[in-house]
Structure formats: structure tokens, C-alpha cells
Amino acid sequence: MKMIMAVIRPERFEKVMEELEREGFIALTASEVKGRGEQKGIKLQFRGGTMEVDLLDKVKIEIVAEDEEVERVIEIITSSARTGKIGDGKIFVIPVEMSVRIRKGKMSA
Amino acid sequence: MKMIMAVIRPERFEKVMEELEREGFIALTASEVKGRGEQKGIKLQFRGGTMEVDLLDKVKIEIVAEDEEVERVIEIITSSARTGKIGDGKIFVIPVEMSVRIRKGKMSA
Amino acid sequence: MKMIMAVIRPERFEKVMEELEREGFIALTASEVKGRGEQKGIKLQFRGGTMEVDLLDKVKIEIVAEDEEVERVIEIITSSARTGKIGDGKIFVIPVEMSVRIRKGKMSA
């Protein structure tokens, strides 16, 4: 199992959720985060000078999926979250050793 | 070391914290998240039709513990967070390679 | 690649960000969390008795970096977040198997 952790634009969150659902990836956990990308935020023109906005609102999605599903999940997120502009975000894949459904108390490795 | 990441019902958070403390697992990090389970949220009856509530408020708990403690922590969380109804949540276990206490600057692998 | 997950004092967040940036570690994701340390929060004097404040506001920073950068990132965070008092926080290192830039759709393992 892997955890797919994606940091995306808030305004794309809805679309990502829909696309994931359509392909059967329903379960996920989401949270509001702030992020700074390698581009160091956004440069705003400001009275001759410029101003940098460091931290921008992002949504972090965590999805735990079977190893063989990972690639598909990444594809779905990538295609539905992309705008092609700076700030589209990143996806990281982290190993998960075990998963327990609290309701059933059942473990799966 | 492992990180135990549990997504639970907000109304069970207090009880989970108490039970963990009682057994000596004090340290934890918690955050507010929103989650969609495999059941796709809750179906509400609504004027003849139904409406689905996709994302429900959850609490995410992260606990880094020694390998041998993991099972016990999972047991405690499972027993104190379970209601037996949809939405009880899940626990994932993720490997941790190193831990540093900022105050002391001391690392432990 | 590794994910460095640090839980620090909110009032040190700004300084940590600056120091990281100065050394070229720009990208990061941050979120508001609440934490309980091994000291079980803070004990407040209160009318003869004492009261414990369990959960304190913290900031969680997640940085994905190359293996060889990990040590430097930890050093920077440790030195800029430390006050020497209880509550300074912790840093955990978690393995990351893959990273994808959504904008480019390019993966790197």
C-alpha cells in the first residue's frame, strides 16, 4: 500500500474529487494547507517595486491505495489538477505498511 | 519507528486522547481534516430524492511510536474511536526513519 | 527522497521559513495543527490547584528533499526553531518513493 499525498490548487479540488470518484477512488482525506513552491510564491507588481506572496492556500489530499492503483491515481490527479501555470502543485508517494478500518478492527498489510 | 496516522470522528477525539494518555502514549499531533470514506459520505433524505454529503469533518491524529508500541496504540485508538457505524475512520502505519527533538537537537533512528 | 515533517512553535514559523529560504530550501507545505508533547502540555497555576492545557497550537511543516539534503534541512530547522524550552517540537523523517510535479506531469523517483 502507498499513500499518495497531493498538494493542489484549492479551486481544482472539486474537479479532482469528481474525477477520482468516477474511476472508483472514493476514499480520501483532505486538509487546508499553505504552500510555497520552488518559484517562491507569486510576484506582485506594486508601486514600482514588486512584492512576493510567499504562502498560498493549497489543498492537501491523502489517499491510501494499493500499489498497483498508485499510477492511475496519480494520472487522475495530474490531469484534473493541472492548469499549466505555476502553483499547480506536487504529488508524493509514501510507503504504508498497514491499514486498519476502525469500524471492523480489521488490519490489512 | 512508525507513524500511526488515524482519521477518526471528531466527537471521539477527546476519548481517544484520554485512553492514550492513560496508557502512557502522551505525545501526538492532531489536525482538522475532511474525509470521504468508501461509503461516499452520508445519504440524506431530501424531498423525495436524496442528497449526498461528500466530505465530513474528521480529526487526523499522528503519533510517532517505537515499532513494538504500534500494535498497542492501534488497539487503543480502535477501541476508543469505534462506534460501529459508517464513518469510524481508518488507521495507517507509515515507516519513520528518524526523529529529532528540536529542544535537544538529539536524533534517534 | 525523504519527507521531513517538523512540528514547531507557531511563533518560530516565520524565522524557520526565512532560514530555509536563505539556504535554498524554498518549497514547503505548512499547516496548523495542535500538539501534545511528552510533557503533557503546560501546567497552569490556578487558584491553589493546577490546570493542564493539553493541546497547544503548533505549525507542521512538510518538506520533501533529496536524501543528501535531509541533514542540512534538519539542522536549519533545529537551529531556527529552538528556544530551549518545553514545546519546541519534533522532526520526523519519512521515506518518499516518488514525486510528481503536476504542472509538468514529470515523475522523479
Place this chain on the structure above:
Amino acid sequence: MGVESGDTAWLLISTAMVLLMTPGVGLFYGGMVRKKNAVSTISLSFLALAIVSVQWVLVGYSLAFGSDVNGIIGNLDFVGLSEIGLEELGTIPHLVFVAFQLTFAAITLAILVSGVAERVKLSSFIVLGLLWTTLVYDPLAHWVWGGGWLAELGALDFAGGTVVHISSGFSALAIAFLIGKRRGYGEHSMEPHNIPMTLIGTALLWFGWFGFNAGSALSANGLAANALIVTNTAASAGAIAWLFASWYHGKPSSLGMVSGAIAGLVAITPAAGFVDPLASLAIGAVAGVICYSAMLFRINRGWDESLDAWAVHGIGGLWGAIATGIFAKESVGGYSGLIYGNVNQFVAQIIAAGSAVIYALVMTLIIAKVVDLLFGLRVSEEEEYVGLDISQHGEKAYA
């Protein structure tokens, strides 16, 4: 006696001030519920205002203030207000009196929300609200102010201790029993989601209460001035008393402080035109302590009268009604109370307050039971779990 522009100006603004109290109650309550019910709780106040406003113009005012029928109810002369026009009533236009009284009827229903908060079905609340204002509020208003049997008895209620606060407070208790506790009540904490919101509500209530009490003089004169200053004094004394009482038991919470202020405001309401400033200090301080005790009692019993309308408005109103019979001073409002040797007034107050308690409890139980049988008062378990904001309104308070 013609229309007096100064009195009219005062009644116009007093009407606006009391009107603002209804959303004020909504904010006061809204801050104390969980985030998932914030929109619902505030909205029920607005809804109370909207439905009572329409009912009042159509029949409510006539039932309460129409010519007396057997001491029980007003007749239908003023239905639709069509007979009123621009005529006067004493030194003010009749219509401003209608509007002023309307705002009292509206806020009374809004207070009741406490008993059903976080679990009531929106549609059923509308039905319940219409029935309650018609069958409980309007008769009580008639009995006390419209020339009904309590007025005959000589009971004093300057600005609505009995009509507004006892009636809503005890009705909230009755309905809380009928609808049942919130799921999880007593098992896990139900922290207030936004205390500053409750404090904003308090500010609007304190402000509006000057119109409520001093406006009830129906004139901009010395009596109104007295009502205003005793109102402020009782509020302050109540706030301080509850603060210290709760400090003694633990931390002095801000919610305790403002609950004490409201308790003081409630208690001074029936007395505002009859007592002097020093008496109001006592009335407010005692209200703070009594209502705090009533709240502890309720919690210990495990009653889920969720936002303490009973402890604060019900018990505070009861104490205020009795206190009026104790502290009334002839030089202020023409009546004497117990401390000036007048036992009769004291007895009249107790009879009136007791009657209101019984009437409110019984009628509310009947109405609520009927609505429950016909439509169901309460949302389903799942709807309660996701919260009324989503399940009843399809909204989230905060994005």
C-alpha cells in the same frame, strides 16, 4: 391628547432596537453551538422574526391587544391592522405601538430556539412557531398587557418579565424534554464554536434592551430614564455576580460573564419602571447567582435545554417578577412592594408568574406533541450527525 413627536421618535427607535435583538439572540445562541449548526441556529432567529411579523399583522396583534373577551383573549377588531390607519394611542401613533409590540412577540419565539437547538426540523419549527406564538404568546400578552385577567389582578410586568421571559424560558424547557437530548449529549463535549459571535450577540442584546425596557415607558420621560439606568445597572451587576460565582467554582469564563449580564437584564425587565437604581443592583446581582445555580442544576440533572433559556430567561424572569413585588417603590412607578410593606403586590406577582409558568409548560407540551406526531419535530440521526446547516439548509457556515 395628540401625537407627541418626542415620544414617537423614542418609540420608533425603541422598536428598531428591540428588532435588532432578535438576530442578537441568534448570534448569542449561534456562537454557542457546534460549527455544523451555526447557520441553522442563527437562521431560526431570523425565521422567528419573519413568521411572527406576518402573524402579528394578520391576527397576533388583534388577539393580544384587541378588545378584551372574558379576560382571556382579544377580539378580532384589528385583524390585518386595517382599522388602525394613522390614528393615535395616547401620545404616539397606534401603528408604532403595534410595531413595538411586534418586536417583543418576535424575540420571544427566538429565545425558545434554545430548547430545540442543533436537532429541530426546519419545517416543523415553522409550524411549531406559528402555533406557539398564537396559542401561548398572544394570550399571555393579552392577560398581562391587553386588559386580561392578570392585568385585572394587579400584577405588574413593566416590559415583559412574565410575557416574554417566563413564557419562553419554561416553554424551552418543556420542548427540550419532548424533543429529547442531542445525540452524544453528556458523552462528548459540545464546545461553543465561536465565542466572539456570542459576545457580539450580547452587545446587540444589551443595546436593544434599552429600547425594550425604557421604550416600555411609551414616552420619552423620567420614567424611561429610570428604566434605562436600572437596566444597565442590573446587567452589570448580573455580569459581575455570575463572573465571581463561577470564579469561585473554577475559571471565570466570558460566557459566564455575559450570561450573567443577560440574567440581570431579564430580571430587571418586569421591574424597570418600578424600582430605583440601588434596588436594581440587588436584583441584578441576585439574578446572576440564581441563574448560575439554575444552570448548574440543569446540567447536573442531565437536562439538555441546550442554550439555557430556562436557567436565564425562565428563572431570571421568575426572580424578576417576584423582585418587582419586593422592591417596587412608589416614587418611581406608583406602586409599592414588600419592603415598603405591601404584601398584596408580592402575592399578585407570585400568582401571575406561577400562572404563566403553568400555562407555558402545559400549552407548549401539547403543541409540541401535536407537531411531533404530525410532522416529527426532530431530524434523523444522520441529519443530526452531519449537522443542520447541511441537512436543513444545504449550506456550510464557513468555507
Place this chain on the structure above:
Amino acid sequence: MGVESGDTAWLLISTAMVLLMTPGVGLFYGGMVRKKNAVSTISLSFLALAIVSVQWVLVGYSLAFGSDVNGIIGNLDFVGLSEIGLEELGTIPHLVFVAFQLTFAAITLAILVSGVAERVKLSSFIVLGLLWTTLVYDPLAHWVWGGGWLAELGALDFAGGTVVHISSGFSALAIAFLIGKRRGYGEHSMEPHNIPMTLIGTALLWFGWFGFNAGSALSANGLAANALIVTNTAASAGAIAWLFASWYHGKPSSLGMVSGAIAGLVAITPAAGFVDPLASLAIGAVAGVICYSAMLFRINRGWDESLDAWAVHGIGGLWGAIATGIFAKESVGGYSGLIYGNVNQFVAQIIAAGSAVIYALVMTLIIAKVVDLLFGLRVSEEEEYVGLDISQHGEKAYA
């Protein structure tokens, strides 16, 4: 006729009440935008208040209420208010009339923010606002209230249905077309970030509207009382009507309920001194349904008149102007409408409302186009993306 202290008291407080409506609009709007534009949206209301206040004292009042020049505009006699001093106007000091009218001019500009919300450049808004209040509001106020050609025509507008609501609502539409949609509009959801904030705004608006409408009687008398109660009734009827209309289509949202209240308030504004309470029930209820439909129409067309000033104020004001011509009753305000057989009034209303619609649309398009060419109305794409709070004010609403 000397200064009457009661009338003066009423106008002083009415002025304060209407003043409070301007930040009220800010909160009403502010709750409906995204978090990143909350400070900007509320601030634009304050800014509207500040710049109109200065403009009004310097030239605005004189343009609107100075001696008539050809039915088109006032002369410059009152520039700087220096000639006014402490003299009276009817039964009130002239200066309180100036201040009362000032608050109307201020809120009208604040309503306009709807059309440019979440994308306007702060500096350009200031220029636009100054031009708009001078070239659109002041002439319209003069035409209707200052002795201009619409007053001559016999058109009735008790408290500003045409001057305030039609003008701001249709101008918001015009400017929304000119500035263009918010980026992402129609593609992803733009949920309101804080509904309780919108409800607080509504509370202040409802409260203030009593000063707006009943204050427009310029006297604390029966006419003011009538205006007050019809105002409240129309608001309530509008809230209920929109609630049920939207319930029929889906969930009864709280935002719908309060939008309906505002729609009712808007519609009764021109009629408040001319119709009786039962007519106000009808006016308010119809307003709720019509404005709701207008909103659906706008959304279906994909128009991004973002906070529905057009649907609520524009269409609500239009309906109110016409309704005045239908329901006016001689015994209330001295004029008869269509249902009492007076076709002329009905026609006058339509001409006045239609003229205001056209004038507002055309002039606003011209002004906005000029400002856009000179300074650019809109922020850059990146500024819009990070939000106006950071890009225009360097602030974040919530830490």
C-alpha cells in the same frame, strides 16, 4: 415653523441608522465572497462611505438639493455647506437633512460593489466611485427629490426605490459586463466564505432600514409609524417567499431567506409612505419571488454580477416603483394607485423607473469605460488569484 426636537431626534438617529447600513452592506457582501477577498469587499463599503461623505459636503449635496437648474441638476449654492449654518428646513435643522441624505448617497455606492467584487483595482474604484456618485447618483437624486423633472412628473419615491436601488442595481449590472467575469466563474465553485457574517450584515440592514424608510417621513409621526411597520412586514414576507420558492427548487438556504428579506425591504422602499400593511405583505412576497427568479435568470445566463445587486436591488427596486403605482392608498400618503383607479400614477411610476434604468445603465457604462481606459478597472490575473486582500491591501482577513 421652528425646529421640533422630536422630529430632529428622529432624523438624527435615522441618519445614524442609515450610516450603519453601509458597513452592513459590506458585511452582507463580505460573507459571500471567498476568504481571500473578505477584507477587500468590506473595505470597499467603508471606502464608499468615506469618499461619498467628503464629496457630499463639498459638492454632492449642492448638486442634488441646490436650487433647480432646468430640471436637471442643483446649482452650487450649497458647495462646502458653508451657507447652511444652523438654519432649519421644515421642522428639522437643515444640516440633519444634509447628513441624512448623505447616508443614502454613501450606501448607494456601496451596493454597487456587487458588480466588481473580487476583481476591482482599489485605486480605480476610488476614481470610479467619485465619478459615479457625482454623475449618476447626484443627478438622479435631484430629478426625484430635489425638484427635478421626475418630481415635476409626479413620480413617487418615498425613500429611494429609484434613486438608490434601481440606480445601484442596474449600474452594478452595467459595470459587471464591462469588468468581466471573475476568473474561474462557472468553472469551479465560489462558495461564500462566512455565512454568519452575511447574517450579521442582514441584521444591521434590517435595523437600519427603519431609519431609511421611516426617517424619510422627515418627522416622527403617524406616517413614519406606517413606513416602519410596512417596512418590517415587507421584509418578512420577502424572506418567507424566497425561502419557500427556493425550497420548492431545492434546499431552503439561509442566504435565500435573507436575500428575500432584502428584496422585500428594497421593494417597499419607494412605497413605504404610500401603502398600508396588507399591501406591504403583497409587495414583499412578490418581491421575494421576482428577485429570486431574477437571480436564477442571471445565473442561467452566466452573468457574473457577483453579489446580486441587480437581481435584488435593481429588479426589487423596479418592482417597488411599479408597486407604488399599484397599491398607493390615499388615506396613507395622499396618493392613489392603480387598484384605486388612478392610472396616471402607475404610468408616472413606470416612466420614472424606466428613465432611471436607462440613465444608470448608460452613464455607468461610459464612466466605467473611461476609468478602464485610463487606469484599468481590473487587477492582474495573478493579483486576482492571490486575492484582493493581499494584492490590494497587503492583509489577510484571518491569521
Place this chain on the structure above:
Amino acid sequence: MGVESGDTAWLLISTAMVLLMTPGVGLFYGGMVRKKNAVSTISLSFLALAIVSVQWVLVGYSLAFGSDVNGIIGNLDFVGLSEIGLEELGTIPHLVFVAFQLTFAAITLAILVSGVAERVKLSSFIVLGLLWTTLVYDPLAHWVWGGGWLAELGALDFAGGTVVHISSGFSALAIAFLIGKRRGYGEHSMEPHNIPMTLIGTALLWFGWFGFNAGSALSANGLAANALIVTNTAASAGAIAWLFASWYHGKPSSLGMVSGAIAGLVAITPAAGFVDPLASLAIGAVAGVICYSAMLFRINRGWDESLDAWAVHGIGGLWGAIATGIFAKESVGGYSGLIYGNVNQFVAQIIAAGSAVIYALVMTLIIAKVVDLLFGLRVSEEEEYVGLDISQHGEKAYA
């Protein structure tokens, strides 16, 4: 001269409006502190209201407005208000004057919170507040308004520039030095946690200030109308001036805009009954720039007078007192200032303002030092770290 209902109506509502300003200050301040101190900051305003209300009824009014004793203080004739009853004072009931003045005393203490925000011990604030209102506010009010030595001197203070603003602003500075900086001040940012809350507070303050200044005419007449419009004009000019001044240095923040509005309101306070609208434009605009500069000065010095009561109220009040001596115009309020050739008035203003500055600084330092020695003014380091909401009230602002 009997009671005049119009004047009474105006004073009743003015009292309510100024009352609302005290929680208004709480919200204004509350939005600017960190989340962990939000409840504490707002609560201190309510607490100021409660304790001053009780103190005022018991002794405060008598000390300030009792018969003069050597130009220094009032005698004890009005202790407990028991001698006042329903008698009149000029054209209004004496009790409404008592209540009106009470609200001034309350807000003055609330302004002081700026100097101790986010670090004061709740219990010590109560003691400090009681001492401060008794030993600083009451005497100053007596000197200026109660027939004391500054009144004798001929110093003008229409609505409290000296008594309210200079006194609270400079006292806040004194106490800020004594209590010390917030931990971490200057090291890490202490961002305002909720700017919309500050904007709501501003709305209530702007609204209430009409009662504050125009109510101080003690009559609903032309003078009140003048006070009202100059108040609004100065507020607007102040907002615009600060906005542009800060724009010049960086971004035009909303907090700057509203701070400018408050600065304008403060500065016009002593002058409201003496200057005309054009003068108020100048007074407000200059206030915006001066107070902004004072704030920059304070920050550069590293002074942690945390919420700028000194920069805005202290310096704004000082400027207002002097400006009254410059711009007073005989046709408005019967007095002439420097620009009309009257140097005496100008000098009197400077003496009065200077005396108030010195008295407030010295007495506050003494009182605060005593309280600090006896009880400790400041919470412990750990309590400050977790925040006053939890440590002093056992509450969290937001769940």
C-alpha cells in the same frame, strides 16, 4: 423649563449608542490580537462596562458631577443616585444625563485595554480599572465638565477629547511601559487574527460616535445636527488621509483606513459643537496623518502600546483639543478660535490638554505600580504563552 420629550428621546438613544461603543472597542481591539487572546480582549471591554457601571451609580457620578469641592472633585451628594429620582436637568431627566455620562466613563476604561492587551491578569485588571476610573477619570471629568478648575479656565471640550481620549490614550502608554512588552514583541510577527472583526467594531464605533458627539449637545437641535455632520466628515477625512499616507509608504491596509477613521472621530470630539463642516475636513485629515505618524514613531521606538490607543486616542485627542482652539467659530458654538483671532482660547486649550496629559501619565503610573506590587499586573510566562483565553478564562475563542 420642563422635560422636553424630543431632547429626552435623543439623549436616551444617544446613551444606548455610546453604550454600544464599549463592546465596539472590544471588537475593534479583539480582531487585532492573536487568536489565543481574542476572548480576553473582548471580555475586558465588557468588564470595563460592568465595573464602571456599578462604580458610577455608587460613587463615580457624584465624584464627577456632584457640587464642586475646591475645583478638584465633586462632593458625595449623589452617592447611590438616591437623591436624584425623576427630577429634571435642563430639558432632560437628570437620570438620563447620569446614564449618558456613565457610558463615557465606561468606554474610556475600555480604550485603556490597548496598553495591557494579551498580557494582563484578569483579577488585577478589575482592581486597576476600579482605581483608574475613580482616581483618573472621575476627577478629569469633574475638572472639565463638572465645574472644576479647567471649566473655570474656559477650556472647551465638547464631547470628551480631553476627558476621554487624552486621558485613556496617555494612560495606556504609561501602563504599557509599566507592564512591559508582550513576550516576543519585535521578534516575531503578531498578526491581527481577524480583520473583519475589527471592521465590525469600527462600524459600531462610527455609529455610536454620533450619539457620543451629537448627544453631547444634550438637546435635539441645530447644534446636535452640526456635531453629527462634522463628526462624519472628520471620520471620512481621517480614513482617507491615513489610507493615502500609508499607501505612500506601502500598501493601503484596511486597518489603516479604519484607524484613520477613528483618529478623525477622536480629533473632532472636543470640537464637534464649535467648528463647521469645512474645518472638520481639515481636522480629520490632519488627524489621519498625525496619528499615523505617531504610530510609526511608537513602532520605531519599539514601544509595545499594543493597540495604539496612545497614537490614535492620545495624540488624536491632543490634536483635537488644540484644533478646537484653532477652528472654533462663533456662529457655530459661541466661541472663536485662533483663526478668528482669539489667542486666549488657543492657550486655554493647550493648558487643559497638557494638564490632562500630565495628570493621566502620573496618576496611572502610580496606580499601576501599586497594583503591580500588590497583585502583579501580568500573567506568568506560561500563561502568556498559552494565551489569556485559556489561562484567564478557561475558554477558546473558536472550537
